[in-house]
Amino acid sequence: MAKTEITTYQYDFRNVPGENLAIVLLLNDDKLLCMAAFIDNENELPPPNEGLNGVVFVSYRYKWLKDIIDMLRNEEPVFFNWQRDDHVAFISTAKEAVGEEEYKSFFRQLFA
Numbered sequence: 001m002a003k004t005e006i007t008t009y010q011y012d013f014r015n016v017p018g019e020n021l022a023i024v025l026l027l028n029d030d031k032l033l034c035m036a037a038f039i040d041n042e043n044e045l046p047p048p049n050e051g052l053n054g055v056v057f058v059s060y061r062y063k064w065l066k067d068i069i070d071m072l073r074n075e076e077p078v079f080f081n082w083q084r085d086d087h088v089a090f091i092s093t094a095k096e097a098v099g100e101e102e103y104k105s106f107f108r109q110l111f112a
Helices: 062-074 103-110
Strands: 002-005 008-016 019-028 031-039 056-061 078-083 088-093
Touching (some): 031 062
């Protein structure tokens, strides 16, 4: 399994014939690791696939976009994991202690 830290990301919204989608590019420095498409339909999602250039193409449901963006913005470190033999791709955080109480900073900002 290849596990690589995501150091930067970029996303955009596209309107293509028949559907709307968002594209999130996951990078390690300037190296593109993954192109994730967030699709706004109920068709079966294609399995993850690796292109000739080593970039992995992954599809997710559009409704998961905000959760992925939240993870990329608020967690550190975040990793892209690719299991070539099994065609399994996922985005994950490092192990984190239970009860770190991230919510406290949210409430301090809310009521400050």
